[in-house]
Amino acid sequence: MYDWAxxxxxxxxxxxxxxxxxxxxxxxxxxxxSDSTAYLGYTISIFTFILAxxxxxxxxIADYKGMxxxxxxFFFVLGAGSTALLAFVPADNWLLLLIVYTFAALGSTxxxxxxxxxxxxxxxxxxxxxxxxxxxxxxxxxxxxxxxxSIAIIMLAQFDKIPLSMTNASRTAFLITAVWWIVFSIxxxxxxxxxxxxxxxxxPVLNSFRRLAGTFREIRKYRGLFLFLLAYFFYIDGVGxxxxxxxxxxxxxxxxxxxxxxxxxxxxxxxxxxxxxxGRLADRFGTKQILYVGIAVYTGVCIYAYFMDSVxxxxxxxxxxGTSQGGxxxxxxxxxxxxxxxxxxxxxxxxxxIFGKFASIMGPLxxxxxxxxxxxxxxxxxxxxxxxIIGGVILYFVPDPxxxxxxxxx
Numbered sequence: 480m481y482d483w484a485x486x487x488x489x490x491x492x493x494x495x496x497x498x499x500x501x502x503x504x505x506x507x508x509x510x511x512x513s514d515s516t517a518y519l520g521y522t523i524s525i526f527t528f529i530l531a532x533x534x535x536x537x538x539x540i541a542d543y544k545g546m547x548x549x550x551x552x553f554f555f556v557l558g559a560g561s562t563a564l565l566a567f568v569p570a571d572n573w574l575l576l577l578i579v580y581t582f583a584a585l586g587s588t589x590x591x592x593x594x595x596x597x598x599x600x601x602x603x604x605x606x607x608x609x610x611x612x613x614x615x616x617x618x619x620x621x622x623x624x625x626x627x628x629s630i631a632i633i634m635l636a637q638f639d640k641i642p643l644s645m646t647n648a649s650r651t652a653f654l655i656t657a658v659w660w661i662v663f664s665i666x667x668x669x670x671x672x673x674x675x676x677x678x679x680x681x682x683p684v685l686n687s688f689r690r691l692a693g694t695f696r697e698i699r700k701y702r703g704l705f706l707f708l709l710a711y712f713f714y715i716d717g718v719g720x721x722x723x724x725x726x727x728x729x730x731x732x733x734x735x736x737x738x739x740x741x742x743x744x745x746x747x748x749x750x751x752x753x754x755x756x757x758g759r760l761a762d763r764f765g766t767k768q769i770l771y772v773g774i775a776v777y778t779g780v781c782i783y784a785y786f787m788d789s790v791x792x793x794x795x796x797x798x799x800x801g802t803s804q805g806g807x808x809x810x811x812x813x814x815x816x817x818x819x820x821x822x823x824x825x826x827x828x829x830x831x832x833i834f835g836k837f838a839s840i841m842g843p844l845x846x847x848x849x850x851x852x853x854x855x856x857x858x859x860x861x862x863x864x865x866x867x868i869i870g871g872v873i874l875y876f877v878p879d880p881x882x883x884x885x886x887x888x889x
Contacts, residue, residue: 481594481671482614483621484663488587490622491629491656492562494722495743497580499736500649504573512731517851518577524844526581530588537592547673551593555664558586563657566650594667595812596828599821600674604880608766611813612758615805619751625652625659626747630740637737675821703878704818708830710877711811714774714870716841717781717863718807721800734790742797749801757806758813766814767879771871773807776800778867785861817880 491497498519505515537550561583568575602610629652635641636648643651729739761769780799787793819827849859 480617480663481667482618484660484667485587485591485594486618486622487625487656487659488558488562488583489618489722490626490743490747491652492565492580492583492587494725495626495740496629496633496649496652497565497576499730499739500570500646501573501576501580502730504570504576507571508573510573514851515573516731517848520844522577522581523584526584527588530585530592533589537589542677544678545673547593547596548668548671551590551597552668554586554589554593556586558583558590559657559660559664561586562660563654566653566657570646592828592831595816595831597671597673598812598816599819601671602816604817607813607816608761608810609758611816612754612761612806612809615809616751616754616758619747619754619805621663623744623747623751625655626744629655630744633740634737704815704827705830706873707815707818707877710870710873711815711831712870713866713873714777714807715811717777717866717870718804720863721777721780721860722804725797725800729793732787732793734793738790742794746797746801746804749798750805753802754805754809757803757810761810761813765879766810767874767877770807770810770814770874773803773810774867774871774874776803777807778864781861781864781867785857787857814880 501519502512502515505518506512510518540546540550561579565576565579565583568579598607598611632641632643632651633645633648636643636645641648725743729742730736734742757769757773760772776799780796783792783796783799787796815828815831849862853859
């Protein structure tokens with residue numbers, strides 16, 4: 480149900496309505512299309528850098544009994560509150576929009592660090608593929624409801640069918656997202672408990688740093704786990720960049736806001752059944768093999784994007800992304816969850832976060848710099864293909880979780 484709740488933020492704020500709202504504000508302020516896309520990329524890089532620095536430290540502290548839910552709650556409140564606050568930022572202040580968006584994104588991604596680590600508390604290893612994929616699948620289904628409502632309000636405002644300006648219609652979408660996120664997070668707060676933990680001890684912050692340092696010293700004993708993180712670092716960079724920058728990219732191609740919203744909605748519709756399918760296929764053919772399917776699809780997306788110059792091309796790419804974006808993320812989460820020692824799941828999911836978030840710094844930064852240097856976003860998207868290739872090569876050397884002992888040798 481938390482996937483159901485939080486996925487509204489992912490589609491409405493990260494991917495669809497907010498980027499269009501921001502791009503319109505930047506354009507009105509005289510900022511060029513390529514520059515405003517670059518500034519959005521730089522903003523994503525900034526907040527992911529902050530969270531990447533905090534992730535392992537907070538995760539290590541959260542391994543203590545009763546701490547995981549507290550950290551989750553803090554970031555949840557920050558994210559949902561900042562999302563609601565977006566509705567009250569003046570539409571002509573593009574810089575303040577980016578600042579508030581930074582706090583909203585910190586809250587959303589920070590809460591997901593601890594949410595992801597709860598996977599070890601709610602599922603045994605043999606069910607993690609299915610549980611993780613089901614979460615992503617139901618998230619895509621759930622996100623369609625507030626997204627449809629937001630699109631309807633925006634389109635009715637666009638055609639003067641309701642007494643709202645386009646600006647206020649978009650602000651309404653931000654409020655809908657915050658309310659949806661808060662209401663459907665209630666089951667998470669009521670029913671999900673931390674089952675695996677480290678018993679409290681004196682000076683928990685100092686000892687958390689010691690445990691973190693100890694993990695780094697013994698990194699060779701977790702060879703399989705950190706090989707996976709290295710592979711994940713590269714391929715998830717491309718995935719995250721394509722998801723977070725897709726709307727700004729489409730706008731630069733001259734695709735209308737209405738077309739973009741419809742395309743993104745259909746991407747959600749496609750993504751839901753394919754997320755379920757990825758989980759089923761992983762149980763039958765192996766998680767690593769199906770991860771390679773997702774990597775191959777994204778590699779093809781990057782190559783095709785280089786030649787894209789029409790709305791039809793964008794439709795084709797969006798549908799291809801929809802077939803794999805949920806599956807590759809869900810299986811990455813479950814694969815990693817099966818590799819980690821459960822009582823240290825927060826610490827290791829903190830590393831999972833730092834690798835994923837540092838990757839998210841590199842991709843948008845690369846795309847932003849390339850867009851500014853060439854004046855053409857296509858080159859930036861095409862450059863992401865190397866990340867999928869490197870990630871796929873490293874993934875080959877990651878062991879099968881069923882034959883991997885996550886506890887280091889004494």
